[in-house]
Amino acid sequence: MGRSARAFDPGRRANPGGSGRAQDPEAAAGGGVASTADPPRGTLGEAALFALLTLLPWGITGCGGGLPPLKEEEAARVVEVAEPVAAALTRSLLGRLAAALEEGGPAQAAEFCSREALRLTAQVQDSVGGGLVLKRTSFRYRNPANAPDPAEEEALRYFEEGIRRGAGARPAHYVQRFSEDEFRYYKPLFVAELCTGCHGHPETFSPELRQVLADRYPGDLATGYEVGQLRGVLRVSVPAARIKP
Numbered sequence: 336m337g338r339s340a341r342a343f344d345p346g347r348r349a350n351p352g353g354s355g356r357a358q359d360p361e362a363a364a365g366g367g368v369a370s371t372a373d374p375p376r377g378t379l380g381e382a383a384l385f386a387l388l389t390l391l392p393w394g395i396t397g398c399g400g401g402l403p404p405l406k407e408e409e410a411a412r413v414v415e416v417a418e419p420v421a422a423a424l425t426r427s428l429l430g431r432l433a434a435a436l437e438e439g440g441p442a443q444a445a446e447f448c449s450r451e452a453l454r455l456t457a458q459v460q461d462s463v464g465g466g467l468v469l470k471r472t473s474f475r476y477r478n479p480a481n482a483p484d485p486a487e488e489e490a491l492r493y494f495e496e497g498i499r500r501g502a503g504a505r506p507a508h509y510v511q512r513f514s515e516d517e518f519r520y521y522k523p524l525f526v527a528e529l530c531t532g533c534h535g536h537p538e539t540f541s542p543e544l545r546q547v548l549a550d551r552y553p554g555d556l557a558t559g560y561e562v563g564q565l566r567g568v569l570r571v572s573v574p575a576a577r578i579k580p
């Protein structure tokens with residue numbers, strides 16, 4: 336990873352002073368400090384380093400460094416700016432998807448998504464303006480144009496971890512300081528019944544839908560999902576200038 340990110344989740348306020356101010360590795364992982372809850376094995380050196388990382392006020396999640404820590408007020412402002420934008424994109428995509436499904440069934444709707452999803456995303460981004468950038472991504476992506484970058488992978492792992500730890504800890508969002516000029520907000524996207532029509536088990540798909548997907552996405556990773564699983568994340572990049580008081 337060539338950059339460093341600081342994470343903070345106001346939804347999981349085990350440690351009021353900020354991200355990763357945690358005494359236990361579990362809570363620290365939730366604050367973006369450690370990417371795994373498994374205690375490290377091996378040398379005393381590793382154990383000492385792990386303890387140090389967990390106890391550091393802000394932790395280290397990347398390899399870069401030099402970025403100031405993400406402050407609680409900044410994270411709150413990022414959420415304030417990004418949340419309505421994420422909701423607007425979800426509304427727009429879901430509305431169009433539902434209409435396309437009703438009109439032509441899954442195969443045609445999949446063609447529609449394939450043609451229009453990125454264009455609709457760009458449209459919402461343009462209408463919001465202010466330098467905000469929108470993207471949907473997943474470890475198991477269908478469209479290679481949606482593949483995650485390392486900072487997005489960190490966010491995806493954060494949600495996977497949260498879900499693995501139990502429903503009570505299911506995080507609502509994740510905030511990173513991506514660079515001097517950019518914060519990132521991530522919202523998890525879960526699989527609903529509707530989604531399994533095109534992201535469920537391929538045996539349940541019509542031959543037409545299978546054909547559309549095979550033609551357009553020969554390397555499709557986005558099938559085999561069940562209701563309730565994490566499908567991916569929606570990212571909203573927020574320029575630092577946007578959250579200045």
Ligand code: HEC
Pocket residue numbers: 432436441442444445446448449452453471472473475476477478479481524525526527529530531532533534557566567568
């Ligand atoms: C009619 C078929 C169809 C349905 C139903 C559908 N999708 Fe997709 N989905 C696609 C196609 C096609 C793509 C690839 C094109 C794109 O969006 O960039 C895609 C891409 C995605 C992506 C971007 C990452 C990737 O895999 O490329 C996410 C996230 C996603 N879908 C989530 C969902 C969710 C959540 C639902 C249910 C609310 C859903 N989809 C329902 C067809 C569908």
